[in-house]
Amino acid sequence: MYFYHEKKDKYMNSDDKLFLLDAYALIYRAYYAFIKNPRINSKGFNTSAVLGFVNTLEEVLKKENPSHIGVAFDPAGPTFRHEAYEQYKAQREETPEAIRLSVPIIKDIIRAYRIPILEVPGYEADDVIGTLATEAGKQGITTYMMTPDKDYGQLVSENVFMYRPKHTGGFEVMGIEQVKAKFDIQSTQQVIDMLGLMGDASDNIPGCPGVGEKTAQKLISEFGSIENLLEHTDQLKGALKTKVENNREMITFSKFLATIKIDVPIKLDMKALVREEPNEEELRKIFEEMEFRTLIDRVLKKSSSPSPSSETPNLFSAGPLFTQNNGPVQGNLFEEFAPNGAEEPKNSNLARLETLNPDYQLIDTEEKRTKILKKLLTTKILSIDTETTSAEPMEAELVGMSFSDTENQAYYVPVPPEREEALKIVNELRPLYENENSVKVGQNIKYDILVLQNYGVEVKGELFDTMLAHYVLQPELRHNMDYLAEIYLHYQTIHIDELIGPKGKNQKNMRDLPPEEVYKYACEDADVTLKLKNVLEKELKEQGVEHLFHEIEMPLVRVLANLESNGVRIDTEALKQTSEHFTARLQEIEKEIYELAGETFNIASPKQVGEVLFDKLKIIDKAKKTKTGQYVTSEEVLESLRNKHDIIGKILEYRGLKKLLGTYVDALPLLINPRTGRIHTSFNQAVTATGRLSSSNPNLQNIPIRDEDGKEIRKAFIPDDGCEFFSADYSQIELRIMAHLSEDKNMIDAFLSGYDIHAATAAKIYKIDIKDVTADMRRKAKTANFGIIYGISIFGLAERMNVDRKEAKELIDGYFETYPQVREYMDKSIQVAREQGYVETIFHRKRFLPDINSRNATVRGYAERNAINAPIQGSAADIIKVAMARIYKRFQAYNLKAKMILQVHDELNFSVPEAEKEFVQQIVIEEMERAYRMHVPLRADCGWGKNWLQAH
Numbered sequence: 001m002y003f004y005h006e007k008k009d010k011y012m013n014s015d016d017k018l019f020l021l022d023a024y025a026l027i028y029r030a031y032y033a034f035i036k037n038p039r040i041n042s043k044g045f046n047t048s049a050v051l052g053f054v055n056t057l058e059e060v061l062k063k064e065n066p067s068h069i070g071v072a073f074d075p076a077g078p079t080f081r082h083e084a085y086e087q088y089k090a091q092r093e094e095t096p097e098a099i100r101l102s103v104p105i106i107k108d109i110i111r112a113y114r115i116p117i118l119e120v121p122g123y124e125a126d127d128v129i130g131t132l133a134t135e136a137g138k139q140g141i142t143t144y145m146m147t148p149d150k151d152y153g154q155l156v157s158e159n160v161f162m163y164r165p166k167h168t169g170g171f172e173v174m175g176i177e178q179v180k181a182k183f184d185i186q187s188t189q190q191v192i193d194m195l196g197l198m199g200d201a202s203d204n205i206p207g208c209p210g211v212g213e214k215t216a217q218k219l220i221s222e223f224g225s226i227e228n229l230l231e232h233t234d235q236l237k238g239a240l241k242t243k244v245e246n247n248r249e250m251i252t253f254s255k256f257l258a259t260i261k262i263d264v265p266i267k268l269d270m271k272a273l274v275r276e277e278p279n280e281e282e283l284r285k286i287f288e289e290m291e292f293r294t295l296i297d298r299v300l301k302k303s304s305s306p307s308p309s310s311e312t313p314n315l316f317s318a319g320p321l322f323t324q325n326n327g328p329v330q331g332n333l334f335e336e337f338a339p340n341g342a343e344e345p346k347n348s349n350l351a352r353l354e355t356l357n358p359d360y361q362l363i364d365t366e367e368k369r370t371k372i373l374k375k376l377l378t379t380k381i382l383s384i385d386t387e388t389t390s391a392e393p394m395e396a397e398l399v400g401m402s403f404s405d406t407e408n409q410a411y412y413v414p415v416p417p418e419r420e421e422a423l424k425i426v427n428e429l430r431p432l433y434e435n436e437n438s439v440k441v442g443q444n445i446k447y448d449i450l451v452l453q454n455y456g457v458e459v460k461g462e463l464f465d466t467m468l469a470h471y472v473l474q475p476e477l478r479h480n481m482d483y484l485a486e487i488y489l490h491y492q493t494i495h496i497d498e499l500i501g502p503k504g505k506n507q508k509n510m511r512d513l514p515p516e517e518v519y520k521y522a523c524e525d526a527d528v529t530l531k532l533k534n535v536l537e538k539e540l541k542e543q544g545v546e547h548l549f550h551e552i553e554m555p556l557v558r559v560l561a562n563l564e565s566n567g568v569r570i571d572t573e574a575l576k577q578t579s580e581h582f583t584a585r586l587q588e589i590e591k592e593i594y595e596l597a598g599e600t601f602n603i604a605s606p607k608q609v610g611e612v613l614f615d616k617l618k619i620i621d622k623a624k625k626t627k628t629g630q631y632v633t634s635e636e637v638l639e640s641l642r643n644k645h646d647i648i649g650k651i652l653e654y655r656g657l658k659k660l661l662g663t664y665v666d667a668l669p670l671l672i673n674p675r676t677g678r679i680h681t682s683f684n685q686a687v688t689a690t691g692r693l694s695s696s697n698p699n700l701q702n703i704p705i706r707d708e709d710g711k712e713i714r715k716a717f718i719p720d721d722g723c724e725f726f727s728a729d730y731s732q733i734e735l736r737i738m739a740h741l742s743e744d745k746n747m748i749d750a751f752l753s754g755y756d757i758h759a760a761t762a763a764k765i766y767k768i769d770i771k772d773v774t775a776d777m778r779r780k781a782k783t784a785n786f787g788i789i790y791g792i793s794i795f796g797l798a799e800r801m802n803v804d805r806k807e808a809k810e811l812i813d814g815y816f817e818t819y820p821q822v823r824e825y826m827d828k829s830i831q832v833a834r835e836q837g838y839v840e841t842i843f844h845r846k847r848f849l850p851d852i853n854s855r856n857a858t859v860r861g862y863a864e865r866n867a868i869n870a871p872i873q874g875s876a877a878d879i880i881k882v883a884m885a886r887i888y889k890r891f892q893a894y895n896l897k898a899k900m901i902l903q904v905h906d907e908l909n910f911s912v913p914e915a916e917k918e919f920v921q922q923i924v925i926e927e928m929e930r931a932y933r934m935h936v937p938l939r940a941d942c943g944w945g946k947n948w949l950q951a952h
Contacts, residue, residue: 018136018273019066019163020118020129022147023073027053027106029148029165031099038098038851040476041291042487044837046098046850050290053106056165057113058299060146061275064163068141068273070132071110072118072125073103096856105286112283114276120266126151127261133160134262141270144173151200153179154191154260166628182629184217186224193226196255205257206250210243219244226255288350293486350492353524358408360523362515369428372403372411376432379405383441383530384433384459386448387510387522392697393450394564394673394680398422399510400518401429402526407534410523414515426455436460441533443467443481443525446685449561463554466529469536471686472549476848479686485528488535493528494521548843552878553685555885559900560683560693562888566899566911567678568700571947572669574716579665582657582709589654596647603654606633612647619644640799657709664703664713671698683903690870691845691877693903701904705952717948719911720899726917727952728924728942729907732757733876738789740934741842741871742825746818751936758782765814784815789822789872791865826868833867841874842932879938880906883931890923902948909948917944 030052039048060066110117118128129145129152136143137160144163145152152162153174162174172178179188197216199207211219223229230252233245244251280300287296363372376382383404388396397417404410413429415422433440433452439462442448449459467479477483485491499521500508510518540546594600597617601608610631614623619641624632635652642648671679684694695701704710719725735757739747750760755770762781763770773781783801792800798808816823833839833852840846847870852863884903891898898920902909908928912920921942928940945951 016067016141016270017064018068018133018141018143018270019060019064019070020133020143020145021057021060021069021071022125022129022145022149022152023053023071023106024125025147025149026056026165027099027102030056031096031102040848040850042474042477044848044850045101045290047102047290047292049099049102050105050109051292051295053102054109054292054295057110058295060163064144066144067275068270069275070116070118070273072128073107074125075119075121075123096851096854096859098851098854098859105290109283109286112286113278116272118266120264123261123264127264128266130155130260130262131264131266132268135268136160136270139268150182151191151195151258151260153183153188154258155262156188185220190220190225192255192259193220195258196226196251199254200258205254207254208243208247208251210239215240226251291483291487293483350486350490352492353494353520356408356491358410358523358527360409360520360527361411362519363411363413364515366428369413369425372413373429373432376403376405376411377435380438381405381441381530381533382432382435382438383410383526383533384445384448385442385522385525385529386451387518388451389509389511392680393447394454394567394676396451396454397511398426398451398455400515400522401426402519402522403432404523404526404530407531408527410527412515412519412522414518417511423455426452426457430457433457434460439464441466441529443484443529443532446557446561446564449558450565453561453565463557464533464537465554465557466532466536467686468553468557469533469540469549472545472553472845473536473539473543474848475689475691475846481525481528481532484532489528489531491528494524496521543846545844545846548845548878552843552881552885555889556685556881559884559888560685563683563900563903564680566901567673567676567680568901569678569718569720569911570668570672571716571718572672575665575669575713578712578716579661581712582661582665586654586657586661589650589657593647593650593654596645596650603651604658606630609633609651613641613645617645617647619648656707660704660709660713664698667698668713668716681902688877689847691841691874691881692905693877693881695903700902711949714952715947715949717902717909718946723898723911723913724917725945725947725951726898726910726912726920726924726942727907727945727948728910728921728928728940729952730876730880730928731939731941733879733906733938734872735785735789736934736936736938737842737872737875737879738822738825739936741875742819742821743935744819744821744825747822748935758785761785761815761818764818765811780811784811788812788815789826790869791826791861829867829871830864833863839867839871841871841878843875843878845874845878847871847874876906879931880908880928883928884908886927886931887924890927894919894923896920907952909951 027049031049033052034048038046039051041047061069107117118125118132120128126149129147133143133145133155134157137157140159143160145155145160146163148165156162156174156176156179158176162179164172164174166172174182176188179191180186183191183194185191185194194213194216195205195207197208197211197219198213199205199211207216219229223232229244230248233241236244284296284300287300361368361372363369385402387399387402389399390396398415400412400414402410402412413425415425432438434457440459441464443465444467445459445463445465452459466481466484470477470479470484482493482495485493497503497507499513499517500510540549590603593603597612599612599616601612603609607630610623610633613619613633614631624637626632635655638648638652642652668679673680679698679700681695681700682697684696687694693701703713705714717725735747736751738744739751746764747757750757750764753760756778758778758781759770759773761784762773762777765781765784766773766777780801780803783797787797787800794805794808794812797812798805801808801811829839830852833849837850837852838846838848847866849863849866849870851859852867854860854863880903884900887908888900891900896916896919898910898912898916900908901911908924910920910924925940925942929938931938943951
């Protein structure tokens, strides 16, 4: 079916879809989705807003396939609403610099997509979209207004819909009935009346003081419109009547401000809005400048990509936004995935293997192996890499080994699957790995060390890890080789799934491919790693972080490889008993919850929990809701309501037990390696921005220590037979570092006196003798000690200590009166960050803070807290790394059988033979306390036991 549009020179298809996007609403949403983990490229530019907008646009183009599209922007200057009301949007903080700088780039991208930019001086994007959507709707054109703003509901008609990002992910289409249901109104036009009465805080529309959403709904239901309401105020009673009558002009004016114009001087030109093919050359140029590798792969290579509704995390999802593999992928809206063997794009500025024509050789005979062994034994720098059957080093089998000692030259030695044959070839090349005179270069070299160790080979000599070099230089960026090659070498590597296919059940294994198909890929890995080493080594020197890299990070690689190889033993019988005990308790708690609720419901469902707590039991009058109207029942919210009803504590207890069961009690036995009988966690050295280690597969650093249920899990961690479990941890290391960095005399004296620091702090704050400090005073002082130095607010401290704000303010004031130089240090840290854009640990580890000078208070506040926190937490991380390396070195020097098996932030754990107990304790405590000399001494506490719980 077709109809004629008089303003066009062709017939239109009735199946056409027009999409009108509210640019700024989508840009802001993208930016704030990553406020804690901004996407920063290698030039230091915050690309969160740009990437978020493009990914949203791409999702709409692919998912909805609009035939016509336009993007509306607010004008640069004031609008008619600002002229009518000076305070309109006045409470909004100035646009964050990152957004301000991103808008011109986003506009260039939209132009490259050949999508019209819709902008009219004096009118907001709402009005532009309102005018075009209304006209299109009248002409029978199906039109979607894409925006999260609720005020667009007034424009919805038979052919005009809202296309709203959902808080929980994906989008919702709102037609007439959905808008009416959302606001509980009879007509979409009444959205204007609702906003006129209740106001809109985001736009500073005042509304009627004292009238909220429920009262507004009631009044509009009764009177139909603001005009009719104001004509019949005599029908109102009491305070409400007074409020409405005293604010007649404000209500009428608020309705004017809330009304989206539909007569903006802009014509609906459907021909101009027809969707065109993008200018790929221009898009590629911008994407490469922004370093959007994945977008280039996905958008310009025309590679198949996951459906946005399934594998690709949505911008507006409430869940985790990105995954971390080789390093932190900062603020990426969609999961990083490589091209699925797509055709290489023309016009790429990146070099490829075929353009370089390097000397890559397949070494597949004994004669060839002897020849390269002789050559490579003389080299001083050797880049190594391994091809294997698994990403888990303790399970991986060697498929091949590659080497490079000269740029553009590399060798690949395939290894057969049979263990004996494999060992024969590995042993031939053992001298290369065990040559102490050559520096071994690798990308995530810990993996190669562990794989080779499984074949009886020890990688000797100095190490240089390109992943860790980049981590030291740019801790918040990605560190995988493909990314580094593009940024530093302007080179695009062969991606793994070009060889073995995309992830999924049909993905091949490296073992499935003949060496002839693998060798160029493997040689390229070793060659590119060597090239990266040559570039990054210079940059480490230029940035003054050579010591941090060579003396702290690189020695730790072997320590972590040792920890992972040692693994930890688990008492599966103890965990089985704990599982039975927890399960029985869960059932009991479940019964108690049902009794308190007066009905059965799904306790695991936040929606049903909210309905029971707030609709049925009415625990509080105004419960917080999500944007979808569902009650918020997060742990934080429930904790704040714990004293309101007995059921809250029971639900929290149920959730805690359920999490422990699923994450640890029932999961840990399944992770035991059948070959070793141990769990081998991975310690990640290049993930956190602060320098702290993290652990994964499984994460053993998050096992609760304070509550009794968490202690049950720690009880299942046991030493080797004939050994005891030894645990040592730093005492108040972060406070000691604060005393050192701030040089606060009172805090230093408190530590040097040997007094309990929290009791000493309480005594000074409350101006009493330390012997008169009560347990409650000490508790509050402890909260202040750890909270205030990280920038906790009066409100936050009051909430954490469960006291009123007046007492929290007095405590903070008293704290800074007690430790005045701590306040000076905090102010100085922020000032230093503002001047140089970063702060440093005592070992000169940098934490970059690009938002420290933001005019947006929320953004700036987060950066300021990091300016104070990062040097303290990062210094603590550096100190324990130094201690770990020294302990490991002394264990080796004395040929001890004791093993380091776990690191949990400030704590180290060991399995120690009975005969070595005294000596091991001496070594560990000495090295932990000598790791760094400060104004106050480092102190380490320790304990022994049959399991982790007893020892710590």
